[in-house]
Amino acid sequence: xxxxxYALYGASSAVALCAPxxxxxxxxxxxAILSACLLVLCYVWIPVVYKAAxxxxxxxxxxxxxxxxxxxxxxxxxxxxxxxxxxxxxxxWMLYILYYTFALFLLN
Numbered sequence: 001x002x003x004x005x006y007a008l009y010g011a012s013s014a015v016a017l018c019a020p021x022x023x024x025x026x027x028x029x030x031x032a033i034l035s036a037c038l039l040v041l042c043y044v045w046i047p048v049v050y051k052a053a054x055x056x057x058x059x060x061x062x063x064x065x066x067x068x069x070x071x072x073x074x075x076x077x078x079x080x081x082x083x084x085x086x087x088x089x090x091x092x093w094m095l096y097i098l099y100y101t102f103a104l105f106l107l108n
Contacts, residue, residue, distance in 0.1 A: 005093045009039070012076065012086030019080045031075055038068045045097070055105035062098040069094060 013035040017028055042065060049058045069091045076084040 001093070005090055006039075006042075008086050009035075009090045012083045012090065015086070016076045016079050016083040019083070021079045027075070027079075031072070031079075034068060034072055034075075038065060038072065041065050041068070045101075049101060049104070053108070055101060055108055058101045059098065059105050062094060062101055066091065066094055066098065 013031070016031055041061060045058055045061050045065070048054055048061060069087065073084055073087050073091065076087050
């Protein structure tokens, strides 16, 4: 499921970056930087949970990811409806991961 979620996220970001409505170079730069930072945060979550077993930190990390997704959603909504729907589906996956991580935190 992670691969499908990352593929959907990448496709949504590509649609938003290549949309004709996104003509401003500054807007494209902001979207690209925030998308890359969000992807790095998603990749950091994996060793924090499975190697370091720091579940509270992982829960906070997912909360930051969801906040970044909210900002990206507002940007994508103005640019492309298709990109915003893809990002919304990715956000639902991240909400599931938040629930999973928080449950691990409570159980340990």
